Amino acid sequence: AQSVTQLDSQVxxxxxxxxxxRCNYSSSVSVYxxxxxxxxxxGLQLLLKYLSGSTLVKGIxxxxxxxxxxxxxxxxxxxxxxxxxxxxxxxxxxxxRGGSEKLVFGKGTKLTVNP
Amino acid sequence: GAGVSQSPSxxxxxxxxxxxxxxxxxxxxxxxxxxxxxxxxxxxxxIYFQGNSAPDKSGLPSDRFSAERTGGSVSTLTxxxxxxxxxxxxxxASSNRVIHGYTFGSGTRLTVV
Numbered sequence: 001a002q003s004v005t006q007l008d009s010q011v012x013x014x015x016x017x018x019x020x021x022r023c024n025y026s027s028s029v030s031v032y033x034x035x036x037x038x039x040x041x042x043g044l045q046l047l048l049k050y051l052s053g054s055t056l057v058k059g060i061x062x063x064x065x066x067x068x069x070x071x072x073x074x075x076x077x078x079x080x081x082x083x084x085x086x087x088x089x090x091x092x093x094x095x096x097r098g099g100s101e102k103l104v105f106g107k108g109t110k111l112t113v114n115p
Numbered sequence: 116g117a118g119v120s121q122s123p124s125x126x127x128x129x130x131x132x133x134x135x136x137x138x139x140x141x142x143x144x145x146x147x148x149x150x151x152x153x154x155x156x157x158x159x160x161x162i163y164f165q166g167n168s169a170p171d172k173s174g175l176p177s178d179r180f181s182a183e184r185t186g187g188s189v190s191t192l193t194x195x196x197x198x199x200x201x202x203x204x205x206x207x208a209s210s211n212r213v214i215h216g217y218t219f220g221s222g223t224r225l226t227v228v
Contacts, residue, residue, distance in 0.1 A: 044216070102163050
C-alpha cells in the first residue's frame with residue numbers, strides 16, 4: 001500500500017518569495033505522483049503529475065516538482081509566489097503502470113501568501 | 116458534460132435521516148471515485164468504480180454508507196441514519212486510463228444537525 005506525508009500543515013510566505021511544499025511517499029512498487037490545488041470553496045484542480053521520464057515536472061501557474069526516487073520525495077516549488085497562490089495543496093500517489101488507479105492523498109499544506 | 120457535476124452543493128439534514136449525494140462524471144471517463152474531506156483530515160478514500168468491475172469499497176467507514184453507479188455513468192452515494200461525524204465535504208472525481216489523473220467536482224457539503 002502507498003502512503004503520503006506532507007510535512008508542513010501550514011506555510012506562510014511573503015509575496016514574491018520562493019516556496020517549497022514538501023511531500024514524501026512510501027511505496028513498495030513504482031509510483032505515479034500528483035500535486036493538486038484547492039482554492040477556497042472550490043474543488044481540487046490538477047497542478048502537475050509525474051508518470052515517467054524527466055524527474056523535473058512543470059505544471060500550471062509556474063509550479064514545478066522534482067521526483068527523487070532515492071529520497072522518496074516529490075516536493076513542489078515556485079520561485080516567486082503571488083497572493084493568488086493562497087490555497088491548500090495536496091500531494092497524492094498511486095501505483096504506476098498497470099496498478100490501481102486509486103489515489104492516496106496527503107493531509108494537505110495550506111499556503112498563505114502575505115503582501 | 117464539460118466537468119464533473121455534483122448535487123446538491125449543500126445539504127443540511129437532521130441526525131438519523133438518510134441522504135443521497137449525486138455525481139455526474141465526465142462523459143467517457145470509465146473510473147469514478149468518492150472521497151470525503153473533513154477539516155484537517157485531508158481526503159479520505161471511500162469507494163472506486165472502474166468500468167464493469169466490482170467496485171473497491173474498502174474505504175467505506177461503516178455499513179451505513181453505500182454507493183452505486185448506474186449504466187457506467189451517474190453515481191449516487193447514500194448515507195443512512197446520518198450521524199454528526201458524517202458532516203464533511205463529499206468529493207466525486209472521474210478519470211480515464213489516458214490522463215492518469217482525476218477531475219474533481221466541486222463537492223457536496225453535508226451538515227448533520
